[in-house]
Amino acid sequence: MRGMIYSDFDGVYNIPQREGLHTALVATPGSQHFREETTIAWDREILELLTEFIAASGFDFEWLTTWNEYSHIGAAAQGMNFGHMAHAPAQLNPQAKNSKAWTEWKARHILADQRANPRPFIWIDDKAPLFWREIVEQSTSAPSLIITTDSTSGLTREDVLQMVLWLQNLRSGDAAREL
Numbered sequence: 057m058r059g060m061i062y063s064d065f066d067g068v069y070n071i072p073q074r075e076g077l078h079t080a081l082v083a084t085p086g087s088q089h090f091r092e093e094t095t096i097a098w099d100r101e102i103l104e105l106l107t108e109f110i111a112a113s114g115f116d117f118e119w120l121t122t123w124n125e126y127s128h129i130g131a132a133a134q135g136m137n138f139g140h141m142a143h144a145p146a147q148l149n150p151q152a153k154n155s156k157a158w159t160e161w162k163a164r165h166i167l168a169d170q171r172a173n174p175r176p177f178i179w180i181d182d183k184a185p186l187f188w189r190e191i192v193e194q195s196t197s198a199p200s201l202i203i204t205t206d207s208t209s210g211l212t213r214e215d216v217l218q219m220v221l222w223l224q225n226l227r228s229g230d231a232a233r234e235l
Contacts, residue, residue: 058114059176059223062166065121065129067182067207069136073097080135084128098136098210105216107138113223118169119143120162120181144169156187163188170196176226178219182207199226 063069073079077097084094110117117140123129124146133141147161162184170177176199179185179192185204193200201222203215 058116059178060169061110061115061117062120062162062169062177062179062181063117064162064181064184065119065123065132068180068205068211069098069103069138070096070132071098071210072208078136080132082128082131082135084131096132096135100136102211102213102216103136103138105213106211109216109219109223110140115176115178117142120165120184122146155183159184159187163192166192167195170198174198176200178203178222180205180211180215182210 071077073095074097076099078100079095079097081093081095083092085092109115119129119133119140119142121129121143123132124143129143130141133139144165147164149157149160152158152160159181162181166177166179174197177196178201180203182205185192185202189202189204192202201219203211203218205211205215
């Protein structure tokens with residue numbers, strides 16, 4: 057079973073700097089949202105756990121983030137030594153006045169991708185699910201896990217454990233159906 061992880065960046069991996077986090081300076085030239093260089097901070101242990109989960113699950117990974125503008129997510133992922141570069145083009149609404157309008161493109165992308173290729177998925181984001189969770193859950197037929205992170209702490213060990221348990225339950229259900 058090949059599934060999908062759709063993930064934001066800020067508030068999930070890139071979190072406010074504090075002791076114990078790793079940092080890198082990332083070039084973000086031409087951005088309408090960032091300076092020419094932007095410092096990112098992340099928890100290396102969480103990224104390692106996520107990398108292990110991706111390898112064990114066989115799930116694909118796709119970035120859904122404003123960092124997709126000019127492919128800056130590639131520079132950020134390289135800065136974190138995270139090999140996953142696939143990203144959906146950010147379809148930002150320049151007139152968006154709030155987080156709901158600003159994040160709508162993420163929900164539209166997930167819905168379109170699931171219509172074209174229905175498969176189990178995990179959606180990790182700090183803001184978008186607050187507005188779009190119900191629509192995504194009601195409009196997709198595939199099993200899903202939606203994790204809304206706290207933007208100050210990002211993805212946690214508990215979140216990754218929740219992903220592992222969800223996948224185990226999903227796989228045990230698939231095994232039972234095959235019997």
